[in-house]
Amino acid sequence: MSTLRDLVEEHTSLSSADGDHLHRLAGDWQLVSDLSFADLLMWVPVGDQGRFMCVAQVRPVTAPTAYQDDQVGRVAGGPEVAHLAVARLQGRIWREGDPVWYGDTPARHEAIPVRRTAGGDVIAIIGRDTNLSTARTPSQLELNYLTTADDLAQMITDGAFPPVRIPGETTSAPRVGDGLVRLDASGKVTYASPNAQSAFRRLGLNAHLVGEDLAAVFARLASDPLEGSDMGERIEAALRGEAPARKEIEARGATVLTRALPLMPAGVPIGALVLIRDVTEVRRRDRQLMTKDATIREIHHRVKNNLQTVAALLRLQARRVKQPAAREALEESVRRVASIALVHETLSHSVEVSDEIVEFDGIVDRVAAAAAEVTASEAQVTMRRDGTFGVLPAEIATPLVMVLNELLINAMEHAFEKGDKGEVVVRIQRSRRELTVIVADTGRGLPDGFDLAASDRLGLQIVRTLATGELGGTIALRGGAAGGTEAVLSFPLAKR
The missing domain is CATH 1.20.20 (F1FO ATP Synthase)
Structure with missing residues (x-):
């Protein structure tokens, strides 16, 4: 299956900046899907016949899906996507229309235009499709979820959601079901989900959150006063329309992860959304x-x-x-x-x-330098490495360093006569499954009739034993194409 980027680049003329925006939206829209109790499908127009292609899809964790089959890559046209065409043409959220049926599943259609900047062109349409087969009691939790989802949907249309991603920060947690707190424009809590209330109880708050100033609550509860004041500043930043980085707060042995998001439908700051997750055990x-x-x-x-x-x-x-x-x-x-x-x-x-991961290049360079220093040969020989080993597991690194140590010393001691000038090169050829190392010298070459298997030299016996036994590979000594000798070691990189 093609990725979102592949589909956008192949079937549309959107710019790379537009594509990046759609990627960021797809990274954060699980939040909107869960708050909406609805599937979200990202549609882009293809061709000039009023057809649309689905380039991304997300299902809600909080409700049954309206689509059992994957919709990514599907092209639709005609009456089926009329609501998408209206939302794109008029640049507004479309909520009219009667329920439609997908097989035996009734669903309600909505269409949300996607803009990258306020007042910019509509670059895609989000279809918000709700499964209506399960009757739902309009509880306080559901009403707050849906209200917040509508605010975020308007922000998508305004180009204000998703927020700019902070380098190095993931989008995996916290999620809607972990705990949700909604604030008004003054920072007071207007709603706290049961899981959010439980997380604050772990931090030491015995009172109910509703009506509390959340920034002051964090400052009061945090074990470190500086951490509490920093969290309060992040809440204030969200109320101003910024999207601060996630932060962990510790108190009374408990740890919660928080994420604050501004709520600015139509560009008007009306409060903030704070997601809470209890990560104490993690x-x-x-x-x-x-x-x-x-x-x-x-x-x-x-x-x-x-x-x-x-x-x-x-x-x-x-x-x-x-x-x-x-x-x-x-x-x-x-x-x-x-x-x-x-x-x-x-x-x-x-x-x-x-x-047990080892950066092996530095080890080889040090072994090569030591071999050059301790070798009794009086030849003028230089050593160099061609290629990179990268990282290797310790179970490979230990026998491999011994093999290379023996091969390098063997080349320095036996390949050159006194006063000779030459070079010893360690060449690395690494693929996903196999590593091949060639230790090549420009010396006098192998003696006539040389047989590695019959050699009685201790160093070569160690090399052969480690290469075939510990590394599970092969070792061979041969003449080089331009003279000298090449020791060729190959072994698999699969975990032992």
């Missing part, structure tokens, strides 16, 4: 996760310290050993332990440690 779980993450980071920090201690002890032992072969073996062990410690050091500083 924040409690967040704090537990933060504690868990801090514990995991501390574990990685201690593992890194322990590995560095092991490396230091091995280094001390290597200095006391007289046999060159034994000293070399210990020094290789120091490098291998240090490369693993790099992964744990990175994890100990990661803000995404709960997902």
Whole structure:
């Protein structure tokens, strides 16, 4: 199914700014749908035959839908969309007409013109279609919902809704059913839904909200006076016609998320709408996760310290050993332990440690620099990385850093003669499902008859074991197209 942007770009001549406005509206119109107890369908005119295409649809959470089937992409014309044509031509909300039937479902039609700016052209029509099959008692809650929905509908026509989105802010919460408070132009509460009243009771308000100055209530209840005064300023901003950012308020161990929206039908400020959601349990779980993450980071920090201690002890032992072969073996062990410690050091500083995610490029660069420093070769060899690893899970990062450490040291020690000039390049080819790493050098190449599987070098045995076992991939050594040697490692990125 095509997206709203795809349909608008393909079938209309609307500008990118108009398309962005429709996207913002589709991101916020669940609020209008729930307050209206109605389905909302976004229609745009297509062609010059009076036809309209539905480019977006939302169903109410508070009432049964009028449409069991998806309407996006459907083109309609003739009498079926006559109300849309009238709303577009006259630039006003259309509410006349008798109920219509969709199969066995009776529905009431309304049409709301959409403008991007006050007095601008109508860029789309919102069809507001209410399922009439379920009789509804006109309770106080329903009347306040419908009144607020009508105010927001007029603001859509005026180009005043939705508000400009604040960068980084989502549109997921709070919703109408979480709790709703309506304010008059002075900031006094004229209606509070039962869920909103319950949320304020959690904050410590025993009185009923109706008649209270909401800004003063927040200032009185908030645990932090500065937070309370800040919330009061946001309420005042909404009453002036602004749309402030969402904010959380804490009091007496409870936390509520608030969103204030101005009500300005026909450009006249008449009050504000405040949505309330009790997020106490959500924040409690967040704090537990933060504690868990801090514990995991501390574990990685201690593992890194322990590995560095092991490396230091091995280094001390290597200095006391007289046999060159034994000293070399210990020094290789120091490098291998240090490369693993790099992964744990990175994890100990990661803000995404709960997902055990590692930014791998920095680790490879440090391993390459260490390999160049500790290699006994006296050749003039440079190292560089071509491509990016991106982020990798720790279960891949640990064996991979050991494999790369061995391959880089192997290239530095065995590919070049004393006094040679050359280069070692780490090339990365990453797709969605697989990662291929090529360690290429410009050295003397592989000896005749070389067979990786038959090699008795410890470093290559470690590489082969980790590549096929831990990483579940393949490793091959081959001659480079322009000379030298290429070690090609490929393995899947799927979670183990």
